[in-house]
Amino acid sequence: MIALLGNLAILTAFGAAIWLVAAGAMASRDGVRSRLRTPVMVLVVAALAVFVLLEIAILTHDFSIAYVADNTATTTPFIFLLASGWAALEGSIVLWGVVLAVFTFLVWRRLLAVDQLGVLALAVMGGVAVFWFGLMATAGNPFSVCTAVSGEFCSASSWWPLADAVTPVVGRGPNPLLQNHILMAIHPPMLYIGYVGFTVPFAFAISALIRGDVGRAWLDRTHRWSMVAWIFLTFGILLGGWWSYEVLGWGGYWAWDPVENAAFLPWLTATAFIHSAVVQRKRGMLQSWNFVLVIATFSLTILGTFLTRSGVIASVHAFTQSGVGPALLMFLGLVVIGSLALFGLRARDVAQVPRLDSLVSREGFILANNLLLTVFAFTVLFGTMYPLIVQAVSGSDVAVGRPFFDRAAVPLALLLLLALAAGATAPWRIATGTVLWRRLRAAIAVGLAAGAVTVATGVRSLGVVITIVLAVTIIAEIVVRFTGVVAARGEGVVAAIGTVIGNDRGYWGGQLSHVGLALVAISLATTNGLAVRDVVTLAPGDTAVVGGYCVEYLEPFTSVEPNREVTGVRVAILEESCEDQLDVLEPRINTYAGGTQPVGTPAVWTGIRDDVYIGIAGGTAASVDLNVFVFPLQWMLWAGGLVVVAGGILAAARKPSRRVGTSDVVSVAGGGSGDV
Amino acid sequence: MRRYAKFVIPALLLAAVLVVLMVNLSSALVYFNTPSEVLARDGGDARLRLGGRVVPGTVDETGVGVTFELEDCDVSVSVIHTGAPPQLFKEGIGVVVEGVWDGVAFESDTMLVKHDEQYRTDYEDYDEDSHACTS
Numbered sequence: 001m002i003a004l005l006g007n008l009a010i011l012t013a014f015g016a017a018i019w020l021v022a023a024g025a026m027a028s029r030d031g032v033r034s035r036l037r038t039p040v041m042v043l044v045v046a047a048l049a050v051f052v053l054l055e056i057a058i059l060t061h062d063f064s065i066a067y068v069a070d071n072t073a074t075t076t077p078f079i080f081l082l083a084s085g086w087a088a089l090e091g092s093i094v095l096w097g098v099v100l101a102v103f104t105f106l107v108w109r110r111l112l113a114v115d116q117l118g119v120l121a122l123a124v125m126g127g128v129a130v131f132w133f134g135l136m137a138t139a140g141n142p143f144s145v146c147t148a149v150s151g152e153f154c155s156a157s158s159w160w161p162l163a164d165a166v167t168p169v170v171g172r173g174p175n176p177l178l179q180n181h182i183l184m185a186i187h188p189p190m191l192y193i194g195y196v197g198f199t200v201p202f203a204f205a206i207s208a209l210i211r212g213d214v215g216r217a218w219l220d221r222t223h224r225w226s227m228v229a230w231i232f233l234t235f236g237i238l239l240g241g242w243w244s245y246e247v248l249g250w251g252g253y254w255a256w257d258p259v260e261n262a263a264f265l266p267w268l269t270a271t272a273f274i275h276s277a278v279v280q281r282k283r284g285m286l287q288s289w290n291f292v293l294v295i296a297t298f299s300l301t302i303l304g305t306f307l308t309r310s311g312v313i314a315s316v317h318a319f320t321q322s323g324v325g326p327a328l329l330m331f332l333g334l335v336v337i338g339s340l341a342l343f344g345l346r347a348r349d350v351a352q353v354p355r356l357d358s359l360v361s362r363e364g365f366i367l368a369n370n371l372l373l374t375v376f377a378f379t380v381l382f383g384t385m386y387p388l389i390v391q392a393v394s395g396s397d398v399a400v401g402r403p404f405f406d407r408a409a410v411p412l413a414l415l416l417l418l419a420l421a422a423g424a425t426a427p428w429r430i431a432t433g434t435v436l437w438r439r440l441r442a443a444i445a446v447g448l449a450a451g452a453v454t455v456a457t458g459v460r461s462l463g464v465v466i467t468i469v470l471a472v473t474i475i476a477e478i479v480v481r482f483t484g485v486v487a488a489r490g491e492g493v494v495a496a497i498g499t500v501i502g503n504d505r506g507y508w509g510g511q512l513s514h515v516g517l518a519l520v521a522i523s524l525a526t527t528n529g530l531a532v533r534d535v536v537t538l539a540p541g542d543t544a545v546v547g548g549y550c551v552e553y554l555e556p557f558t559s560v561e562p563n564r565e566v567t568g569v570r571v572a573i574l575e576e577s578c579e580d581q582l583d584v585l586e587p588r589i590n591t592y593a594g595g596t597q598p599v600g601t602p603a604v605w606t607g608i609r610d611d612v613y614i615g616i617a618g619g620t621a622a623s624v625d626l627n628v629f630v631f632p633l634q635w636m637l638w639a640g641g642l643v644v645v646a647g648g649i650l651a652a653a654r655k656p657s658r659r660v661g662t663s664d665v666v667s668v669a670g671g672g673s674g675d676v
Numbered sequence: 677m678r679r680y681a682k683f684v685i686p687a688l689l690l691a692a693v694l695v696v697l698m699v700n701l702s703s704a705l706v707y708f709n710t711p712s713e714v715l716a717r718d719g720g721d722a723r724l725r726l727g728g729r730v731v732p733g734t735v736d737e738t739g740v741g742v743t744f745e746l747e748d749c750d751v752s753v754s755v756i757h758t759g760a761p762p763q764l765f766k767e768g769i770g771v772v773v774e775g776v777w778d779g780v781a782f783e784s785d786t787m788l789v790k791h792d793e794q795y796r797t798d799y800e801d802y803d804e805d806s807h808a809c810t811s
Contacts, residue, residue, distance in 0.1 A: 266761075375693055397708035399725060401774075404704030408697075429752055535759070618761065 002062055003161035006143035010136050013046035013101065017129035020104070028211070033108070040108045045636030051094055054142050057268035057279045064165035065135070066146040066157035073173035075563040075593055080174055083185035086192075087178050089309055089324060091120040091392025095189065096305070097132045099196040104129065107200055107225070117207050117217055124203035125349070131331050141200065141321030156485065157214035173239060176592040176599045177564065185244040186580040191236030191263060195301040197229025198270060202339075209342045214350045218288060219277050226277070226294075227652035230270050231645055237263050238641035249587075249602040249615040251629045253637070261384040262304030272370045278506075279363045283301055283428060288343075288350045289370070295339040300377075302332045321474055358430040365423025372416050372437040379408045403499040407562070412464060417470040417521060424514055425477055440473070442480055447473030459530065467525035471518035478511045509651025516592035519640025523633050532630040539623045543578050547630030549612050550578035556624070557586070565591045569624050573605045573612050580609065587614045587626070602627075606635050691743055706774060711753040719779025725772055726753065726782055732767040746773065746782070753791055754781040 004368060020039040027035040054067070058081055063069040071088045072081055080087075086095035104125045111118040138144065138159070145165045148156035154168050178184045201222035206217035231452035240263060241253035273293040276286045306328040358364060383400045390398050425439045450472035451465050460463060482500070491498040501508045532547030543552040554570040567590030574581050585603035592599070611634035617625040690797045709717070717724075731745040733754055741758040742765075755773055765771065765787065775784035 371689075378693065379697060386701065399706045399708065400701065400702040401706050401723070404700055407700055407704070618765065653768070 002057045003065060003143045003145050003165075006050060006057070007137070007141070007159075007161045009046050009049040009053060009350050010133055010141070010143070013043055013050060014130065014133040014137055016040075016043035016046055017126050018131055021123050021130060024119050024121075024126055028116055028120040028123065028207075031114045031119050033111040033113055033115055033119065034596050036108055036111075036119060036122055039126070040105055043126075044101045044105040047098045047133075050136070051085065051098045052144075054091065055082065056093055057143075058082075058084050061171065063154070063169070063171055064146055064167045065142075066144045066154050068140045069154040069168045069171050071172065071174055073171035073593060074565070076171075076173055076179065077563060079182060079185055080179040080563075083178075083188075084174055087174060087184060090136075090140050091519060092188065092192070093132065093136050093140040093191050093324070094142050096196060097129065099189075099192050100125070100129055100199060103196060103200060107203075117204065117211060117213060118222065120210060121200075121203040121207035121218075124206045125199055128199055128203070135324065135327050135580050139327050175594055176503065176590070177247065179300055179592065180590060180599050180601060181243060181247045181502050183239055183246070187236060187239040187243055190232050190239055190324060194229050194231075194233025194236050194267065195304065196224060198266065198294070198301055200225035200229070201273075201294045204235070206339060206342065209291065209339075209346045212346060212349055214287065214291075214346060216280055216284070216287075218281055223277065223281075224652050224654075226270070226274060227648055229397060230267075230274055231648040231652060233263070233267050233270065234641070234648065235645050237267060238638070238645070241641075242638060245613075245634075246604065247601060249627075251380075251602075251613060251615065251627060256380075256383070256402050256496050258384050259308050261380050262307040265377055265380055265384075266297045266300040266304060268380070269293055269300060269529030272373040273297055273346075275366045275383050276370050278454055279366050283363055285356065285363060286367075286370075288347065291343055291350065293370075295336075295343065296377075299332060299339070300381075302328065302335055306332055307356065308479070310553070316390075346532060355451075360426065360431045361435070361675040362423060362426045362428045362431070365426055368419045369423060376409070376412045376416075379412070380405065383408075399418060412522065413524075414463075414466060414470065417467070417474065419586075420514055420517070421470060421474045421477065424474070424511060425481060439481075440477060443473045443477035446476035447471075457587055461529040464525045464529040467521050471521045475515050476630045478515055482508070482511070505653060506651045509647045509649070509653075512650055513644045513647030516640045516643030516645075519636050519643060521640075523635075523637035526632040527634050527637065530632045534628050535617055535625060536628055537619075537623050537625050539649070540622075543574075543630075545576060545578070546609070546628040547612075548576050549582075549610070549630060550576055551612075551614070551626065552575040552578065552626060552627055553626075554584065563592060567591075569616065569619075569626075571603070571614055571626065573614075585614050587616050589616055609633065611635065624629045708772075711748045714753050714777050714782060715751055717777060720778055721776060724773060724777055724782075725774045726755070726777075727770065727772040728753070729770055730765075731765050734766055744778070746771070755784055756781050757784045757787055759785055759787075761787055763791075766794050 020036065020043060023039050024037050030639050056062075057065045057068050058072050061068065061072070061074055067088065067090050071091070072084045076084070085091050104122065107118070107125065108122055111122070141159045143161060144157040144159050145161060145163045146156075146168060146454065147158045147163055147166055148154070149166050149168045153170075154166075154173050173179070187197040201218075204218040204222045208214055209668045237260075239258065244255070244260075245253040259648060270293075273290065276290055276293060279286050280290055308327065309324055309328065356363060356367070359367075383404050385402050387398050390396060408505045420665045421443075422436060422440065426436060447469045451469035454465055454468050469558040485500050486493065489499060491499065534544075534546045536544040536551065538548065538551070538553035539554055540553055543550050545551075548637040551572070552574060554572055556567070556569050558568075559566045566588050568586050571585045572581050573585060574585045583603055583605045589598050589602040589603065600616055602613055604614075605612045609632060613627075613629040613631060613634075615627040619625050706723050706725050707729060711726065711728045713728055714724065726746060728746040728748050731747050734743075734745040736743050738756075740770075741756070742761050743754065743756050744767075746752075746755050757773060769789065772788040773782065773784035774786040774788075775782060777783075780809040
């Protein structure tokens with residue numbers, strides 16, 4: 001029954017998407033928004049119905065649905081049942097489709113009453129939805145019926161909803177790594193909202209290209225959508241890193257895993273896009289470049305989905321081989337070739353006025369930032385795709401090691417920090433060295449002082465010291481400038497801060513993100529450059545000192561939970577003298593039902609300076625082997641990441657004085673370039 | 677001159693980036709080998725990956741790591757691993773180690789144990805469920 005309803009909902013959404021493409025194309029001449037009301041409504045309602053039906057099937061343990069049987073079990077806790085709706089392949093396609101439908105609806109709501117650009121953009125979004133719901137109806141059908149059972153598990157399935165269903169008694173349960181931490185319920189939706197959000201600027205760009213209306217209207221209209229997508233993508237990546245750190249237990253948060261790269265690639269181009277869009281909106285430059293960046297970002301989100309969902313790469317995220325991979329690859333090819341061809345056709349119309357006055361200027365530094373981010377993205381793309389290409393061409397199995405990425409990322413990141421330090425304070429058009437020096441010298445002094453303090457505390461790693469000098473310079477420069485502007489207003493401090501930020505949220509939001517980025521940079525340097533790693537073998541009562549902390553093995557413990565069995569050890573973290581106890585940690589190994597290998601979960605103590613991170617490496621009845629890591633300033637990575645996100649939110653937030661409704665009036669009066 | 681500069685400078689930049697990439701890549705590439713393939717090689721400095729099954733009864737702790745035999749369905753290679761093995765390392769499972777083949781033993785410093793039950797080792801005649809050779 002659910003299978004039938006679910007497939008009906010998918011087909012309805014698929015039909016509504018086709019309808020939206022047709023209606024949008026036909027309405028693009030007069031641009032009447034209301035003509036798209038029905039297809040948009042049907043699309044969003046049907047998409048939500050697909051999602052709700054899948055969740056109902058999961059929550060009611062309807063094991064006649066293959067997806068439910070393969071990815072959940074009766075013993076799975078509620079929150080992970082809920083998350084199973086998007087944690088595996090078919091469910092993640094449903095999530096993509098639902099987020100896309102909701103974005104389509106929200107974009108439609110914000111269209112002007114007469115809006116040629118927006119109506120055609122919705123047709124483009126409809127086109128993306130056609131692909132997605134088409135995929136859902138065929139290769140990635142979440143409502144396939146289980147037709148054969150092997151042992152306790154579903155071994156064959158059919159897309160035909162009325163096929164004779166066989167119901168396995170016990171579900172296989174989620175992938176153990178995915179039911180090991182609550183973050184798995186939050187991380188994918190965040191990332192997907194970010195991924196799918198870039199469909200909006202892409203659709204407006206394509207619409208602008210088709211219509212030959214290649215001015216800044218599409219950028220103005222999508223500014224806030226791009227920011228929202230970027231905020232969610234940033235947050236999603238941050239959560240992914242945190243999950244890797246808290247759950248995977250290998251002692252890190254970033255491994256240049258292809259799947260991590262898949263999320264990082266569109267982030268790099270999107271970050272470049274956000275900056276270059278500012279240049280076009282302020283100075284009218286980089287029009288072509290903005291089209292290229294938005295097309296690249298959208299294409300990379302599709303590539304990322306392909307990498308994570310097609311099974312071409314052995315990884316936590318790649319679950320199965322299926323027809324989904326080839327379909328995604330074809331769609332990617334269509335997007336890249338189609339958009340670039342369209343862009344080529346219109347390249348003549350994309351005007352290139354005015355020219356860059358001086359390389360030493362705000363726009364000059366943003367250009368440098370763009371070049372660096374693009375080279376960064378190209379490098380990561382190259383390293384990620386190389387093994388796939390080699391395998392496709394010669395069949396040999398090759399891996400691109402971490403050193404490739406690390407050696408490229410460190411200098412690129414340092415150059416980015418340098419461009420940021422100089423660029424954020426440089427005036428538009430033309431700056432001179434004197435102006436820059438006058439604006440930067442106080443901050444540079446603070447940065448150098450911080451570097452000196454770092455060296456004085458015994459740090460000898462050149463990369464760490466350089467990073468700290470640059471990052472502290474960036475933070476100091478922003479703080480100095482902000483306090484200067486606030487003081488100049490001569491009001492009460494709180495009122496002045498409110499006025500200054502309120503007058504230019506976009507700019508100060510960006511500066512806040514830069515502060516966050518500087519904090520992230522410091523933490524990346526210290527946790528990679530100054531980490532201490534050791535393996536200790538302890539019997540109960542034994543202690544060992546690692547990186548300035550004392551670790552004492554207290555006792556082993558076991559416990560049985562509904563969905564897993566836990567074996568772990570209690571370990572005390574003490575001061576180096578082994579006298580004052582700081583905390584007791586419980587690193588553990590979890591064994592889940594369903595015949596999978598056990599999963600280790602580390603335990604982390606976070607102090608003001610260091611994280612002490614302990615995982616079980618092995619052991620016998622009498623002793624335990626512990627992986628002990630000490631990561632300096634690890635908390636600053638998460639805090640800095642949150643500051644980056646907060647800056648984005650500040651920049652994207654609507655001005656309180658300007659309400660929905662009035663903005664439409666203002667924009668119509670201002671020539672239809674509403675800040676949507 | 678300016679007209680050419682518009683194309684030449686980006687082209688030179690791109691070429692420079694590509695050269696740096698290729699040089700960087702060539703020293704970071706790690707090829708995957710089965711035990712049979714490793715035994716057929718001469719010892720050297722090249723970093724390799726070696727994947728196979730940990731032969732039961734051959735695991736010894738050395739204080740700085742572990743030694744064990746890694747086999748495919750034909751032959752086995754001695755592995756000297758430095759560093760803590762992953763939490764789930766044990767006899768009989770499939771692992772991938774990364775390091776250098778000196779002609780006698782494989783000196784590894786990185787070990788991957790796939791947590792996923794869908795992990796596939798890369799040789800034939802191998803039954804994934806029982807971790808046993810079938811022929």
